[in-house]
Amino acid sequence: MGSQLEDRAGFAGKEMMPDDPTLDITFFPIHSPDNSNMVIPGMYIGSTEGTVEEQVVLDKTTHILTVAHNGLPEKIPGIKYMQIDILDCPTEMIINHFQKSFEFIGGAMREGGCVFVHCGRGISRSGTIVMAYLMQTRNLDVSGAFSLVSQRRPSVYPNIGFQLQLHLFEKTRKVDCPKLFNLEAELVIWIKQKLRDVKRLMAAIFEDEQLLEDCEPWRYLGFFFENCRQYLGRIDIPIPKKLLTEADDVGRQLANLAMLFEGDGVELAAKVGQVMQGWVAAQKRLNGTGIGREGVIADGQSITDLKEEYNSLLWKTAPKTFKEGNVVSEDEDEEGEGEGEAEPAAKKAKTQ
Numbered sequence: 635m636g637s638q639l640e641d642r643a644g645f646a647g648k649e650m651m652p653d654d655p656t657l658d659i660t661f662f663p664i665h666s667p668d669n670s671n672m673v674i675p676g677m678y679i680g681s682t683e684g685t686v687e688e689q690v691v692l693d694k695t696t697h698i699l700t701v702a703h704n705g706l707p708e709k710i711p712g713i714k715y716m717q718i719d720i721l722d723c724p725t726e727m728i729i730n731h732f733q734k735s736f737e738f739i740g741g742a743m744r745e746g747g748c749v750f751v752h753c754g755r756g757i758s759r760s761g762t763i764v765m766a767y768l769m770q771t772r773n774l775d776v777s778g779a780f781s782l783v784s785q786r787r788p789s790v791y792p793n794i795g796f797q798l799q800l801h802l803f804e805k806t807r808k809v810d811c812p813k814l815f816n817l818e819a820e821l822v823i824w825i826k827q828k829l830r831d832v833k834r835l836m837a838a839i840f841e842d843e844q845l846l847e848d849c850e851p852w853r854y855l856g857f858f859f860e861n862c863r864q865y866l867g868r869i870d871i872p873i874p875k876k877l878l879t880e881a882d883d884v885g886r887q888l889a890n891l892a893m894l895f896e897g898d899g900v901e902l903a904a905k906v907g908q909v910m911q912g913w914v915a916a917q918k919r920l921n922g923t924g925i926g927r928e929g930v931i932a933d934g935q936s937i938t939d940l941k942e943e944y945n946s947l948l949w950k951t952a953p954k955t956f957k958e959g960n961v962v963s964e965d966e967d968e969e970g971e972g973e974g975e976a977e978p979a980a981k982k983a984k985t986q
Contacts, residue, residue, distance in 0.1 A: 661856035661909070666756060666789040673786045676743045679764050680787070681756040682707060696747030699738055701731075701759040707752075714742070722758045723926065724795025724865045725817055725935065729802065733809040735763045736770055761790035766803055776800045794861040795821060801948055812947065818871055818937045819944045825877060827949075828858050832884050832906075839895070846899035856906045859885075863909055867916030869926030872937050878914050885910030 669689050670680030678684065678693055685698055685707030700706055700717040709715060716738045718731045735751075742749035753759035765779040774782070776797075783790050792800065798820050799811075806812065832855060839845050866873070888907025891900050920926075 661853065661860045661905075666787060668787070670750060670752075670756075671787040673764055673768075673783055676748050677739060677764070677767075678748065678750045679756055679760050679783065679790070680750065680752050682752060682754055684750055684752055684756070690750070693750060694748050695750045696745070697738065697742035697749040699735060699749060699751045699760075699763070701735075701751065701753045701763050705754055714747075718759075718763070720759060722753065722793060722865075723869060724793050724821065725869065725871065725927075726795065727799070727811050727817070727935075728759065728762055728796050729766075729799040729809065729811050732763070732766050732770075732803065736767055736809070739767050740771070755789070756787060757789050757791055758793045758796060761787075762792040762796040762800060764790075765792070765800060769800070769804060770809075776804050791857075791861070793865045794824075794858070795865070797861075798824065798948065805948065814945070815947050816937070816940060816944055817935055819940065820946060820948055821866070821871065822873060822877065822937065823946055823949055825862065825873070825881070828855065829877070829881055829884055831855065832888065832910075836884075836887060836891075839891075843895055846895055846897050846903070849899050849902050852899060852902040852906055856902065856909060859906060859910045859913055863913035863916060867913045868920070870920045870923050871917075871927075873917060875921075878917055881910055882914040885914065 666681065668680065669686075670678045670684035670693055672678050672693075678695070682702075682705045683689065684693070685700075687710050689695075690698075690710055690713065695713065697714045698707060698716075700715065701720060702717070703719045703721055706717065707715070716734075718735060720726050720728060720731065739749050739751065751760045751764050753761075761783060765776070765783055768774050768779040768782060769776070772779075779800075780790075795817055798817065802811070802815060803809070811817075831851075835845070835851055835855075885907040889904050889911065891907070892904050
């Protein structure tokens with residue numbers, strides 16, 4: 635029963651309301667037809683189903699790395715196992731598990747074996763570990779690692795918090811989380827950046843509606859805000875109320891673009907808006923409930939526990955002052971806000 639909840643809710647958090655109109659809108663795959671997929675010779679990635687004896691024999695698996703807190707595989711004699719007990723939750727510090735996973739995977743391959751890395755569905759947790767291993771051993775950036783893994787298993791897509799940790803790993807090349815890094819704050823900053831991107835794109839459309847013929851920007855934004863809906867919408871992360879109000883308003887404007895324009899880009903943009911509104915509704919339902927926070931937020935990781943100033947490790951410039959759970963930069967001039975800011979590396983990757 636626990637694994638079923640994890641499959642539906644992502645990390646055993648609160649499920650979205652069954653009548654949520656955005657549940658049937660998806661920008662990235664939820665399931666893969668394959669139990670396992672070879673990423674590089676000697677390393678496979680997949681779902682729990684890839685740990686059954688028939689698949690293990692087919693793949694010639696010798697080592698199994700489970701990146702999950704439940705749905706553990708039944709052990710097969712002669713196979714070496716290791717578990718990373720972690721939830722598929724954006725505020726879990728998966729970076730702190732990189733070193734031992736590197737050692738297990740590398741040891742298997744040095745022995746001439748074949749290692750299978752899996753989580754529940756082979757999408758987020760296992761994808762993050764495999765991408766990090768490739769970054770470590772092949773000196774890849776996030777974009778290169780994601781491109782390689784997703785070519786082999788298209789459903790791979792780390793949750794929004796794991797993406798930021800991969801970018802942190804790319805920047806520092808350290809396999810533990812720096813004390814100065816605050817994941818919740820970085821998430822809030824990233825959401826502000828994406829809202830700014832949406833507003834600028836909408837403004838550009840009214841200047842040149844031909845921009846709607848390019849669907850790629852909307853797909854990227856759809857990936858991002860669906861990730862917010864799928865994951866952040868199930869945990870009581872203290873996102874500033876003003877930011878949620880802004881996201882809801884922008885989402886409504888996007889959803890109404892079809893009243894003014896026509897074409898595939900308009901339809902896609904409207905879906906992004908609907909997903910944004912679905913995320914905001916889910917997030918507001920959770921505010922103040924504490925759902926999903928127990929055992930997830932490390933000491934000093936909550937925005938409300940921050941000191942007066944927070945200097946981002948992933949952004950060149952960004953709103954930096956945090957107080958009482960809010961980003962204190964709301965009086966900035968909207969027109970000039972964000973000038974000179976930069977996304978984390980791998981801006982063109984689908985993870986962005």
